[in-house]
Amino acid sequence: MSKTTDRPSDSRGGIRFDRVSVAYPGSTDTVALDSLDLTVAPGEVMALLGPSGSGKTTALRAVAGFVRPTAGRVLLGDRDVTDLPPHRRGIGMVVQQYALFPHMRVADNVAFGMRAQKVPKKEIPGRVAEALDLTGMSAYAERYPRELSGGQQQRVAIARALAIRPGVLLLDEPLSALDARLRSDMLAELARLHRELPDVSILYVTHDQIEALTLADRIAVMDRARLQDVGTPQDLYRRPRTEFTASFVGNANLLPVTVGPAARDTVSFGRTELTVPTRGAAAGATATLCVRPHLVGLGDGPNSLTGEVAEVQWRGATHRLHVDVDGHRLKADLRELRRPPAPGERVTVHFTPDDAVLLTAGVSADG
Ligand code: ADP
Ligand code: MG
Numbered sequence: 001m002s003k004t005t006d007r008p009s010d011s012r013g014g015i016r017f018d019r020v021s022v023a024y025p026g027s028t029d030t031v032a033l034d035s036l037d038l039t040v041a042p043g044e045v046m047a048l049l050g051p052s053g054s055g056k057t058t059a060l061r062a063v064a065g066f067v068r069p070t071a072g073r074v075l076l077g078d079r080d081v082t083d084l085p086p087h088r089r090g091i092g093m094v095v096q097q098y099a100l101f102p103h104m105r106v107a108d109n110v111a112f113g114m115r116a117q118k119v120p121k122k123e124i125p126g127r128v129a130e131a132l133d134l135t136g137m138s139a140y141a142e143r144y145p146r147e148l149s150g151g152q153q154q155r156v157a158i159a160r161a162l163a164i165r166p167g168v169l170l171l172d173e174p175l176s177a178l179d180a181r182l183r184s185d186m187l188a189e190l191a192r193l194h195r196e197l198p199d200v201s202i203l204y205v206t207h208d209q210i211e212a213l214t215l216a217d218r219i220a221v222m223d224r225a226r227l228q229d230v231g232t233p234q235d236l237y238r239r240p241r242t243e244f245t246a247s248f249v250g251n252a253n254l255l256p257v258t259v260g261p262a263a264r265d266t267v268s269f270g271r272t273e274l275t276v277p278t279r280g281a282a283a284g285a286t287a288t289l290c291v292r293p294h295l296v297g298l299g300d301g302p303n304s305l306t307g308e309v310a311e312v313q314w315r316g317a318t319h320r321l322h323v324d325v326d327g328h329r330l331k332a333d334l335r336e337l338r339r340p341p342a343p344g345e346r347v348t349v350h351f352t353p354d355d356a357v358l359l360t361a362g363v364s365a366d367g
Pocket of ligand 1 (some may be wrong): 051
């Protein structure tokens, strides 16, 4: 624990948002972040996942010290850093647009943060080499940013963030400027990097569910300045609590249903009775049933629904069928079919009771 306020804070203890709110000056009563309560454990990778404008970057900048909360506190470990300037927080940050200094060689870019932190001069070359090695960029130390590809520039930006040996690494959509192929390679790289630096807590902002599902230990789902849900990727995917989470983390069929009699584990969807785990939901309550498209099968089975094929999309390994059942569109992702049905044909689809999740939270709360 550092005793003097002069020393950088020890950020190895994880991050805690304690009811952090942010309202930007001038933006009349719009709250960019509304009372965020969230803890990132030491060494944990937490993804902040949400649509554009949901407050993700704002949350990140509150941790970095670039915006001041209007209420609440930011803690690193057990230290309140709300009033600490950015360079005293011991944090590394990488943003979407590399933000390298164009007139500086790679090595000088990487050294930049250390100079600001007053790292002793003779330590700097060794730490530059170490950071470039970690990101696979050792061979490029003497180049200028313009002589590098987008992916390489982003590696340098990551090296620069790591050179200060941060306990916390903040990444704000770091892959969104890269093309799809490179993005996938870089995702694997980031996962490897975290295995090599297991003590570093990572807060990873993205609107891309694949990035969040792939990389994160836990995902915090944001919408309209608020935390909607938080859990492991598996939890959120298999047991979402809200419609928003269900549809933002993975694909979802969301069917309006009414809960059947108590203890019967049934719901009615239009005129069809379906068997699903109702987990004590009140009889007669309206709810939403979430069924993942890849868990819908073709043909008769438990929980059969018959409807008309509206569209058939071939997606390489799968066919996606859009089926209209009682005025609701149902998606089914089926392993590539030999003879896919044609639009207009009537088909029956089904799903297993345990593959359906009844959402009772926040169903009609969102106005
Ligand atoms: P995200 O990163 O999820 O896209 P942001 O945190 O950037 O969302 O933005 C959250 C809200 O705050 C948005 O409504 C945005 O318009 C607003 N906002 C962001 N930055 C500023 C700023 N510097 N001044 C005023 N409003 C801002
Ligand atoms: Mg953002």
